[in-house]
Amino acid sequence: xxxxxxxxxxxxxxxxxLVVTITFLLMHAIPGGPLTREKALPxxxxxxxxxxxxxxxxxxxxxxxxxxxxxxxxxxxxLKHQGVTVNKIIAESFPVSAQLGLTALLIILLAGxxxxxxxxxxxxxxxxxxxxxxxxxxxxxxxxxxxxxxxYIVGVKLGWLPTARWLSWQSAIMPSVALAGYYTAYVAxxxxxSMLEVLQQDYIRTARAKGLPERVVVYKHALKNALIPIVTxxxxxxxxxxxxxxxxxxxxxxxxxxxxxVAGIWNRDYTVILGVTVFYATLLVAxxxxxxxxxxxxxxxxxxxx
Amino acid sequence: MxxxxxxxxxxxxxxxxxxxxxxGPAAAYRGNTWRRLRQNKMAMLGLYTIILIIxxxxxxxxxxxxxxxxQHLDQQGLGPGSEHWFGTDSLGRDxxxxxxxxxxxxxxxxxxxxxxxLTVGVLYGSIAGFxxxxxxxxxxxxxxxxxxxxxxxxxxxxxxxxxPGLKSIFIALGLVYWLExxxxxxxxxxxxxxxxxxxxxxxxxxxxxxxxxxxxLPHCMGPIIITVTMNIPLAIFxxxxxxxxxxxxxxxxxxxxxxxxxxxxxVRSHPHMLFFPAMAxxxxxxxxxxxxxxxxxxxDPRLPE
Numbered sequence: 001x002x003x004x005x006x007x008x009x010x011x012x013x014x015x016x017x018l019v020v021t022i023t024f025l026l027m028h029a030i031p032g033g034p035l036t037r038e039k040a041l042p043x044x045x046x047x048x049x050x051x052x053x054x055x056x057x058x059x060x061x062x063x064x065x066x067x068x069x070x071x072x073x074x075x076x077x078x079l080k081h082q083g084v085t086v087n088k089i090i091a092e093s094f095p096v097s098a099q100l101g102l103t104a105l106l107i108i109l110l111a112g113x114x115x116x117x118x119x120x121x122x123x124x125x126x127x128x129x130x131x132x133x134x135x136x137x138x139x140x141x142x143x144x145x146x147x148x149x150x151x152y153i154v155g156v157k158l159g160w161l162p163t164a165r166w167l168s169w170q171s172a173i174m175p176s177v178a179l180a181g182y183y184t185a186y187v188a189x190x191x192x193x194s195m196l197e198v199l200q201q202d203y204i205r206t207a208r209a210k211g212l213p214e215r216v217v218v219y220k221h222a223l224k225n226a227l228i229p230i231v232t233x234x235x236x237x238x239x240x241x242x243x244x245x246x247x248x249x250x251x252x253x254x255x256x257x258x259x260x261x262v263a264g265i266w267n268r269d270y271t272v273i274l275g276v277t278v279f280y281a282t283l284l285v286a287x288x289x290x291x292x293x294x295x296x297x298x299x300x301x302x303x304x305x306x
Numbered sequence: 307m308x309x310x311x312x313x314x315x316x317x318x319x320x321x322x323x324x325x326x327x328x329x330g331p332a333a334a335y336r337g338n339t340w341r342r343l344r345q346n347k348m349a350m351l352g353l354y355t356i357i358l359i360i361x362x363x364x365x366x367x368x369x370x371x372x373x374x375x376x377q378h379l380d381q382q383g384l385g386p387g388s389e390h391w392f393g394t395d396s397l398g399r400d401x402x403x404x405x406x407x408x409x410x411x412x413x414x415x416x417x418x419x420x421x422x423x424l425t426v427g428v429l430y431g432s433i434a435g436f437x438x439x440x441x442x443x444x445x446x447x448x449x450x451x452x453x454x455x456x457x458x459x460x461x462x463x464x465x466x467x468x469x470p471g472l473k474s475i476f477i478a479l480g481l482v483y484w485l486e487x488x489x490x491x492x493x494x495x496x497x498x499x500x501x502x503x504x505x506x507x508x509x510x511x512x513x514x515x516x517x518x519x520x521x522x523l524p525h526c527m528g529p530i531i532i533t534v535t536m537n538i539p540l541a542i543f544x545x546x547x548x549x550x551x552x553x554x555x556x557x558x559x560x561x562x563x564x565x566x567x568x569x570x571x572x573v574r575s576h577p578h579m580l581f582f583p584a585m586a587x588x589x590x591x592x593x594x595x596x597x598x599x600x601x602x603x604x605x606d607p608r609l610p611e
Contacts (some may be wrong), residue, residue, distance in 0.1 A: 011443075015450055139536075140591040142543050144550050145566060145584040156574060187534075193532070193602075229529075232493055236486060247550060251570070262551065288450060299497060 116191020140197025330384030349600020427487025435495030535598025
């Protein structure tokens with residue numbers, strides 16, 4: 001097990017390095033840089049700025065410098081905002097995004113899993129129909145539509161919750177719900193279909209025939225196996241929450257990392273795009289690593305390292 | 307005890323390894339699926355809705371007296387009425403025609419994504435899962451790497467390299483939209499291939515390709531269909547999401563995400579501008595989901611009738 005984790009860690013590092021390299025090269029393949037403006041800068045100024053940020057170094061030198069600094073955890077300065085480092089941007093805005101994302105994840109698991117389990121156990125009864133109708137609508141509404149609807153109904157018409165900013169815990173409710181909506185519905189559907197499939201298996205019949213209480217059959221024998229597809233789905237959920245945050249943070253004017261990333265793209269702020277991409281990639285690679293380990297742990301049929 | 311002739315224990319001659327007669331008729335199974343699907347009211351509702359949307363998207367704009375790009379500045383922000391069914395937008399363009407044009411883009415995006423899923427995704431995932439070991443490791447690392455870069459970044463880079471518009475969205479979808487299918491199929495194959503029926507098939511002399519296509523992939527049909535039907539809406543979502551951020555199709559073209567994004571600043575005074583594109587997205591995706599669920603139930607041979 002330990003050897004397997006070590007091997008996976010090495011592969012994860014290689015993945016991150018490749019992401020860095022590809023992103024670095026793609027960023028530099030784009031015509032037009034952060035210094036491109038409508039009114040061209042005087043050549044002398046341009047030269048000084050390029051000197052200052054090492055933009056006129058050969059590409060390999062810039063790459064080597066970047067990797068060297070990255071290894072020390074330094075993502076470099078922002079090209080657009082003077083005196084601000086990418087590290088600082090991430091340090092300031094990521095906690096906000098993380099709060100938003102984790103709240104959304106909590107909603108997804110606390111609402112999605114029970115809804116799916118109840119639907120499977122009460123198949124074709126009213127509980128099932130209600131939950132699945134809601135889930136069907138849930139996976140049909142894009143997060144930005146849900147967000148705007150929430151703002152219009154709960155924020156404007158009813159006036160219950162603040163419609164923007166990130167000030168109190170109340171302001172976290174609507175963005176988290178908008179971010180979680182789709183995935184909550186998806187997880188509920190996934191849990192239901194997975195549970196139904198598992199409940200038909202012979203070993204469930206055996207467990208029932210042994211006279212085990214229904215509670216034990218459902219939660220000990222069925223749920224553990226039914227969770228396998230849901231665990232696999234956690235990686236995409238994390239990625240979805242991450243990209244979803246771009247839109248949600250924009251709509252609710254939340255000062256999170258997604259907002260900075262989108263702004264960085266529009267400003268052609270190379271170091272911000274690079275830094276945030278590397279950061280996101282590291283995050284997702286780590287999450288996928290955990291998911292894979294969990295996967296082996298709950299499904300012994302998947303042989304380790306084979 | 308009955309005498310068993312000794313030659314019964316000899317290996318079979320080569321020619322009797324022909325397996326063509328072993329499998330039952332597949333046609334009956336397919337007929338069964340269609341019959342089951344037709345009994346499912348929601349699935350048929352979804353199917354008819356999709357057909358209706360396709361017809362509207364293809365012929366609707368031609369029959370309408372308005373064009374998607376004609377601006378009538380004296381008719382800004384009109385509510386829905388007999389003149390303009392869905393009202394007009396902030397530049398006086400007919401919203402009904404613009405929503406229909408959005409349907410064209412969304413359907414094209416959905417079609418492209420599902421084709422990529424069914425070809426690249428299924429093949430890639432099944433090869434990785436079935437081969438296992440080093441091959442699987444390398445193939446899945448590639449998937450992980452592609453997955454690690456947010457899709458939005460791909461599209462932005464492609465917008466610059468290929469030029470803005472629908473083409474970049476298609477290329478971006480092609481690069482990324484088989485990843486989830488590959489993972490799903492691989493995970494399924496990985497846990498299926500250790501099961502007894504595979505050992506049985508192997509013991510009966512079935513080759514690798516036969517085991518994969520005859521025994522393993524049919525068992526993955528449910529997840530594959532769920533993934534495709536979930537991926538069509540996902541692709542439509544992605545396009546809407548990109549257009550909403552201002553990274554999608556270029557003006558004056560209309561896509562649902564762009565229409566929703568345009569409506570956002572005026573949502574308090576003109577909610578209809580958001581309502582119709584949002585309804586269009588939701589109904590389309592609902593229809594695909596209903597059809598997908600129906601297909602899933604109809605295709606799974608393990609479900610009792």
